[in-house]
Amino acid sequence: MGEEITAVDVEVNTDIPRRGFCGLNKNLVLLKVTLFFLHGATSSLVPYLTIHMQSIGLTMEQIAIIYLLLPFTTFIAPPITGILVDKFGRYKPVVIGCFLLTAILHHSLLLMPTREAPGIVPDGYIIRHPKKMYVEVWWSPCPSRQCPATEELDIVLDLCEDHCLLTQAKIEKRLQKNKAIDMNDPGDTDDLSFHIKKKKSNDTATAFTLDMHPNLGDPIEQFGIELESAEDDEDVTEFKKRFRTGMLRRHGVDMKELEHKDLRCGGIVLEANSSTQTRLSNYTNDCILQKCQFRFGGPEVCPPDFEESDPVIFWMYGILRFLATTLQLAAVSITDPVALSLIEKYGGDFGKERLFSCLGMAIFSPIVGALIDWNSERLGYTDYSAAFYAFDVLLIIASIAMFTMEIDTKLPSDSLYSDLKKILKMPALVVFVFFLFLLGNLWGFIESFLFFYLKDLGAPNYLLGITVTVGTLSSVPFLYGAEKITSKVGHVRVIIAAFFAHSIRLTGYSLTDTAWLCIPFEALEAIAVHFMWVAAATYCAVLAPKGLLATLLGVCMVAHYSVGRGSGSFFGGHLIAKFGITLTFRIMGAFAASSGLLYAFLHFVWLQKAERAVAEDSQEEEVESLRKGVKYRDQGTTMSMERLSVMAEFNPAGSLSSLGRSHLSRSSIIRRSSLRPHQKQEFIKSTNEIRRNSDKDISTHALYPSLSQAENGFIPNEKDEIVYDEIKRRNQSDDKNKKENENENLPTQSPEIESQK
Template sequence: MAKNKTFLSVKICYFCWFGSIGCLFPYFTIHMRQLGLSVEETAIIISTLPIASVLGPPVICFVADKFGKYKLALLFSLMMTIITAIGIQMLPQSRPLYGDFNKIKFRCNTNDANLKVPKKCLDLCRQDPIKVNIRSCKCEQNSFCLVGELENFTTCYASNTNHYAELFFGPTCEVFALKLSDPNIPALHQVQCKHTCVCEINLLDSKLCDLSVKIGREANHQTTLWLYLLLRLIFTLFQSTCFNLLDASALVLTESETSKSYYGRQRFWAILASGTFSPLCGYFIDQMSEDPEYQETTNYAPAFYAFYILVAVTMFFSLFLNIETIPFGRNIFSELRLVLKTYENWLFLIALLVLGTYSGFIENFLFLFLDDLKAPKYLLGLTLTVGALTGLPFLYASKWFVENLGRINILILSFFFYFVRLYGYAIIENPWLCMPFEAMEAVTYHLMWVAASTQAAKLVPGLTATMLTITAIIHYDCGMGLGSLIGGSIMSKYGARSAFKLMGYSAIAFGVSYILFYYGARLNKSKAKEVRNQFLTSFKKVEQNGANEKRTTSEIEEKL
């Protein structure tokens, strides 16, 4: 009964913690934009976060390993994530809109062309025509995309060019014609754009729509920028620590309960939560974001509140975790150096790094590729759901896979599954065909990480948290960051399809190399052991024969 209660606490902790991550993390980037941070500032902040992931958790997990204080370290880290998340939520918007609000947005892409107007300006639809000045266009490949009435007609202008135009509305408040002041360009009707553009349009006749928006107090932008950077670094540090300590807690628990292979069943609940809470929070964010003005501010409070509640529940049930580790006085760093001196362990860590590059490349660039294939946005969300749902049975049956396939063999198998995934993405024309390859995430992520985590726990007995932290840093931080850098460089130079193919080829090359190096080393070690045993056997025989000859000589001398 006590064993079942202990495992129940682990399940609830996993479910609530990973559910809280699913509530907040998908919305961080767009929340940064709403705070007034530019794209460049957002990129700089995100690029610095791995520093906290790499440097912070090893220190905290080292203390947890040194003194056996897993539970205290976990509670402190969970509390700090709540405190820093509250700070992020309370940050003021540094660049509120003010001044001339007689603006509407014109969006042009391969699917449609539409105007996004404030609710106060819906009467614009009954005006025919409307004179506007098109300006501040942000387009792919630095081009200004127009709609055209001719088949396969596309006209692209420099994004800094202003055009005066007249908009003609249909009966359903949709733009069906746009006529530029340039007489050489005919009236444009149908959407024939190869690129996506979002343009800001100024109304030339302000009487048509008089927007009176309150000018809010503008916060100091530099203050918001640096406060956000500081809070996100602290949040990332403790969030990464919680991830590693919860994994370590589950591993320590299953080890103490003589149920090592049940580790995957604990992660079952983590994946289930990630696939459940994220769409729910998105739904409530949409329901509570009904700003009628042009600012289009989004209310992210449901995501933050759900995060606080789930983390609080995690803290409560972590009190019931039965984690017992014995403090020790061994030289931990010397033991870690011994691990790195082992050839097979080097191969294991390199394999985790390379597998992380493929995961990072897919995570950062697959959605861009599917969007080029005209995939609807709900399809992008379904890819995450498919990956989670297919991973659940594999996690639940992870005991069978680990016992029958072996941990290293699962890592090798992941390379070949990555080849199928990457090459499959490169050849599809219909975005819906990505679903079978997304289902393979059950092996390349879920089952792979169970094998990697349990293998890492075996490297140095008694240093579970530290070794799990190192493997997580190598795979999630270093590997995924390297994958984004390498994959993005290839994609920008050779295109998406070529990038997926090249990454797929490298996956199968690394998989074959791992087989050759790992089993080659084991074969050489086995042969060396056999030769050593043969040598020892021969040496003992020679030594025994020498002793027999010596004994015979002594007997003859005695008889004489």
């Protein structure tokens, strides 16, 4: 009846990957080492570059401009990579050269002169009204901070001195006395103690109480940017409204000097003990204003102040940073395709290999932050050299590991933007990409300005590193099984949830007055970024017409991780300059929630119908590619360098489990090396029959391997499994119908014959 199969005309790779300690594939150990140290180097330096720019005197507007320009490296790095590979004919020297040049160019940023002035604790000022004789205490909470909102506050002032600068004779007299005080502090005997409390209507006055003024002023600047003040607001209580300039001048007080002290917090001393009252009377006899130091209960150390640098520094830094980012992106754009080719050659899963990238990022960032704190405390100013040296050392280790790896695969490269016009003609796809762009704005704003906000709250640098660790480790569960959750919940619902996760993060940050409380909100990055991208990438496979999946995926990467991030950083910087960082975080949080609601409305009202129409139109056109098979060996699991470069640079944590090999549920069935010879033969035969008889194609040949890859010893990935199941279901249905037709045509047989059968 049929031809007997005596030989298989397909070469089958039956080599079993070498397994070592804890089941590790020995052939991929060097790959794990490379990814571990490469992304460890990235997390050691890149998160701290934002605050390093501030330390060399760049303004917020200049920082925003640099972040707006950096996404253009996405379009420059892949062509440079292709030219270098074509010139040398090998990948290894190009990758190692890019690693080393990246380290050199980034290290050159350390040579920029620092403009940082260490933060200090503001002084307190005690003033007695010359006519009404009441005493008030005023101080600055730091230009970027709020006045204390607590109901009760204890303070201790020490080392008080006259501050009537216009009375020259008294100044010279007090200078000699103050020198003796500075050299020999008598201790607690001269301290002025107050108990600060907001007076309530039913409270009885107690000793050491001070009635805080209502409606005290808001911060006057953020990161060196002067904010729009409310000086003209009649409800705001200010020092100059309580004490007129003419009166102060008559008593020898220089009001112009006090205007630069940001005296926004203050209150009236209601009562004091007898010793404090006597000391106050003695101090204010010859000068109504006393300048004191806080010993207890006063404001914390202010954030460092930064002197604005010359425009030449801005241009030098911008050029060096642009070149360094371009080479870093060029190196990563080759590393990930190389990793995919090695995984196909020796077996493995890309998502699991990226786990070592996550571990590198989670481990090194807080360690480097702790080193920065330790060295800065020793030097007296913030020194970021530890981050640059760690970056250099880790990149050198990654280069050595790359040098010892075997790289012999020629990887394909295709154009990211060749079919962009086709996508722009589809409204449903344009809207989808636009909302990913909005998500990129939210993510870019947080990535650029969260460290600024935490530093303003007094966060140590190791805490900044811990935020990277929390955000990275929270993504690890989404390297596995995220697609199963997405298939149950729905792609669109996950993307909408990402908007609200960003909204909760941004609003939560704005309500936080302690830096450590940011940790729970940082964990939401798992949903807002990593889980969202898994849903978006797999949703592209649903939306993309025939032959446009890879292009759509690349455009989404650029829209979110590149252009969106730069846009969010640029506009966020200008919003901070106008409204302050706290209010800007709340504005962005409200924007995230409203964007999520708008996308949900558009999807369920319009986009859902449009997506169904696109799917129905493209389903009948996708027939020929499965019959033709793949054009080259690595087509199924190798993305072009352009597209992987975007992902690796702007989403170093990965979330690419869909690009790996088969999941465990099917790998135990179809993994070639685990089949016996006759099983391999039957598997190949059935695969060929399915490929010849199927009327359905895999529309994602540029990203996912077609089913014919089984002939070359490859393992289908998740997309293949879906198509495989669909084809199998149809074939089973056709076979069942065929048998029913045959049974109808056969003559009725006797029960004896039936039983014999």
